[in-house]
Amino acid sequence: MQDLARSTELKLPSGMTITTPLLVPSFSSKGFKVNRDGLSEVNEPLKTATEILTESMLVSAYDLFHGYLIVEEYPTELVFVDSGGYETGDSHDFSAVWRHNHEVKQWTEEELHEVLSGFPDHIDTVIVNFDHGALRRPVKEQIEAAKLFFSRYPNRIHDFILKPETNGQQYIQMESVLKHINDISEFHVIGVTEKELGNSLLKRMENIALIRNELDKIDVSAPIHVFGSLDPITSCLYFLSGAEIFDGLTWLRYSYLNGNAIYNQNFGATQIGINARDSKVQAKAIVDNVYYLQNLQLQMKSFQAKGDFSSFKYNAEFFKEAYDSLCAQLGGRY
Template identity: 35%
Template sequence: MFARRSKIVLGTQTVAETPLLLPSFSSKGFPQARQIMNLMAEFITSPILISSYDVHYRLIPRNLTFSQLLFLDSGGYEARIEHDLSETYGKLHKPKPWNQQLHERVLTNWSSKWPTIAVSFDSPAKCLRLTNQIAGAAELQKRYPDLLWEILVKPETAKNRFIPFDNLLQRVEQLRRFAVVGITEKELDDSLFGAMTKIAKLRTQMNAAGVNIPIHIFGSLDPLTTVLYFLAGAEIFDGLTWLRFGYHKGTTIYYQNYAVVRDSAGLRRRTNEQYHEMWRSNYYYLEKLRTQMINFVRTGDLTHFEFIHPQLSDALTQLQATVPEAR
């Protein structure tokens, strides 16, 4: 079984225990990100993910007081025009200039009362060979030792849609120095089962090498696929889905439908009210989902996942037939 829990340690201090379901905040698609964060500050106490790009351009509050651990993304998502898998619509996005120098300016000036996990630089302008990606992340780790570091693995060329998976399997030993290894969901595979299989194979190889750091799937934060990736061996998840759609009984639904499905009063709520209610409910849904994940690791019983355990059982059976180590 690959579903697992890990401790993330800074010095002698345990700063987090997985699984982690990270509500993400981004100005891309959400120009009101600052207002959303101010609204949710009253409710959120768990780790979150923010962007160095948004920090640099002051698009989010600079002093964050409501999260006990911060994931500081490198800004590659905001600096690109393309969208992630949860965006069923394409909003016009005109990124501002972004490069490694601006990213490091954020790192140099970074101060937080909470521990921070910084993500290696993801250039919007060029792709790098995996060896150079690892070397670049190691150099940032060396230059900013007060931060925990996560290496984000990316495709090696603009023509490649997916990460160099076979090459990554051969280099898992080089991941040992980092706190986390990250992969973007849409860069894993073009099928959900293919992505699960690759996560399971990566976890198998890491376990064999004694590399016990958690796997982080960027762009996956919903009640079903997140759990599927968790069963395959990933432990950290983030995304903007929680701001776009409603979570209800193991499914992700359009926000207007969500307002009606939740209760009859949703018929009369204005759009802003609908969103505010959905964001709060989604956050608490994620907190409950994390508890279900923890209980599954403890017992191995898929019925902890209430509404979706039949689908999970089928997927896990298929995964175990493909990757025997998942049994």
């Protein structure tokens, strides 16, 4: 079996290129309080992070449309505009610790088009096809609907998100995915949500590897994007399995320290002091997390270039053991 970890050059509409792997800080109203003025409290960390974000970020079209998120100026080279499926669904990602009840407002495909049509042309943008928490259909229909959707945006990067086929299914149906791999390969980026990849970490790694290997067989380099995974451990494991783009809200909820995601208050106590105000702890955690992700991204690129697990500053032996388990799980199929 060939090495799964890889780095891809994405040519942006502006003519510039950006190189994967990408660890993409995300902003979403889901799980956060909405203030009396109708703004999500996630706007505060957005203001803090805007000063240091440079490469990529993700925002939800649903939040932009309903005014939960206000972005005066995008600071990054590349902006991912998510389709609103996360905000309109019942499920939270694995990192969710704050689950404030939120009203799910109307969200239609035409409203998504309204957001995308008004998005500044000069910003290099990755757009995700329409997704709603209540929308389920066969993979073939998902592909056809996405092609039609993306046809309106020839100057954007198209990120096709695979979903379960029926309301009773928790996970994407791998048999259907692999059956339609040639059609799926027509998109610039292929997306999957972490929670819908499988019922264990190893199974999720295996399914990423299966998709990656089938794409390789037909010489398609489109990167795999794992929605909802952005932490020092699982992002690396999915990278070793063949994924290249990772986004999520973990960086807003926890602090990254020494290869782990830890409770913010523990981070503040050990790294600043027990007399530090909560607001100061939160601001420092946001800034430090951005720098941590930038450094981890460099470690991933180093591993891809050298194939040496010591490229990872933390958890190197664990990553090697997990990768060996993945190879054993895949067996001699490749």
